[in-house]
Amino acid sequence: QLYLEAGAMAFGRVFDFGPVFRAEKSKTRRHLTEFWMMDAEYLYLTHDESLDLQEAYVKALIQGVLDRAPHALETLERDTELLKNYISEPFQRITYDEAIDLLQAHENDEDTDYEHLEHGDDFGSPHETWISNHFGVPTFVINYPTEIKAFYMKPVPGNESRVLCADLLAPEGYGEVIGGSERETDYDKLLDRIKSNGLNPDDYAFYLDLRKYGSVPHSGFGLGLERMVTFVAGTKHIREAIPFPRLLNRIYP
Numbered sequence: 449q450l451y452l453e454a455g456a457m458a459f460g461r462v463f464d465f466g467p468v469f470r471a472e473k474s475k476t477r478r479h480l481t482e483f484w485m486m487d488a489e490y491l492y493l494t495h496d497e498s499l500d501l502q503e504a505y506v507k508a509l510i511q512g513v514l515d516r517a518p519h520a521l522e523t524l525e526r527d528t529e530l531l532k533n534y535i536s537e538p539f540q541r542i543t544y545d546e547a548i549d550l551l552q553a554h555e556n557d558e559d560t561d562y563e564h565l566e567h568g569d570d571f572g573s574p575h576e577t578w579i580s581n582h583f584g585v586p587t588f589v590i591n592y593p594t595e596i597k598a599f600y601m602k603p604v605p606g607n608e609s610r611v612l613c614a615d616l617l618a619p620e621g622y623g624e625v626i627g628g629s630e631r632e633t634d635y636d637k638l639l640d641r642i643k644s645n646g647l648n649p650d651d652y653a654f655y656l657d658l659r660k661y662g663s664v665p666h667s668g669f670g671l672g673l674e675r676m677v678t679f680v681a682g683t684k685h686i687r688e689a690i691p692f693p694r695l696l697n698r699i700y701p
Contacts, residue, residue, distance in 0.1 A: 449487055449668060450600070450655050453631065456489040456666055457658060463488040468672075475696055477685040478573060478623045480674060482694035489668035495602075495612040495630040498667035499541065499588055502616060502626050505671070506586065507535040513680050526682035533585075534619070540583040544592045544610070547571075547579055554578070570596045573623060580617040586625075590614040599641040600655075601629040614669075622679040628669025635659035 455462040468485045493501070510531050513521065521528055542550070548567050555564055562574035571579075571589075580587045591610040594603065601611035613629035632638045638659055642649050649656065677689040687693035692701050 449489070449670065450652070452487055452489045452668065453666065454654065454658060456491050456668075457663075460491050461489070473696065476573065478675065478678075480686055480690070480693055481696060481699075483675070483686075483690070484673040485670045486673065487668060487670040489666060491664050491666045493630075493667040494665065495590075495614075495667060498628055498630065498669060499590070499614055502588075502614075502628060502669055503539045503586075506539075506616065506626065506676075509676065510535050510680055521681070524681050524683065526680075530620075531680065537585050539616070540585055540587040541590060541614075542579070542583075542587060543590055547575075547589050550582070551575055551578065554582075568593050568595065573621075576615075576617045576623050577621040580619045581621070584619060586619065587617045588614045589617060597629070599645045599647065600631050600638065602632045603637075618675075618679040620679070620682075622675065624672075625675050625679060626669050626671045628667065630665070630667040633659055633663040633665060 452462055452464055463486060465486045466484065467482055469482050470479065472479075474481075488501075490498070490501070514528060514531060518528070521531075545567060548565055548569075551562065551565055554560055555562065560578060562572065562578055565571070565575060579589065590613065591604050591607075592613055592615075594601075594609055594611050597611050597613055601613050604610040604612055611629060613627070615624045616626040617623060618625050632641065635656060639649060639656060642652055642656075674686050674689040677683075678686045681689065683689060687695065
């Protein structure tokens with residue numbers, strides 16, 4: 449992403465596509481040790497405009513599968529009416545703090561199985577599932593706490609404790625399919641965030657130069673290919689969305 453931002457300064461709108469590697473002991477139906485991601489970076493794009501773009505992008509992907517591969521969805525026994533409903537309605541948008549309040553209000557309901565969260569905690573898979581299922585459509589959770597997000601995200605104006613970011617949560621328990629943010633363009637603020645995260649500014653010299661010598665507002669996001677395929681296809685495990693899934697104990701073939 450950081451290199452993509454440099455490319456955006458030259459070309460305005462850019463994207464990349466390639467493998468991503470997880471250094472986490474994630475062993476769930478949502479996670480691979482190696483997965484593929486498409487990133488996009490746009491100049492002069494605000495956070496809200498980025499959400500509009502992400503929503504249009506995901507809807508176009510779903511519509512494309514409905515139009516071009518209905519036979520595959522039929523073979524997979526995917527409920528296409530659900531997919532049609534998802535793209536016929538506006539995606540839901542809710543702030544992180546609103547989501548925490550909502551989770552707390554329903555944590556003692558009979559049909560909930562997630563742990564209690566306080567403001568400042570990050571969501572787990574059960575929380576993401578409940579939030580998206582509650583609204584019944586793909587749901588953007590926006591403005592997460594600064595402390596649990598990456599250093600390059602721009603703070604919410606007037607609230608340094610929250611950043612202009614969003615995760616798009618898919619219904620039916622498929623979790624986050626897109627993560628994105630508006631980027632910090634102020635050199636001094638970005639340098640402070642790098643230092644406060646315990647990172648070495650020398651390792652980010654080129655990235656800081658993008659601000660030092662003049663910058664413009666810009667936003668970007670990344671979509672996980674296998675997560676998106678799993679969601680659209682309605683499969684139960686993400687390993688079914690890639691020919692050779694890399695897991696904790698499986699790297700060959």
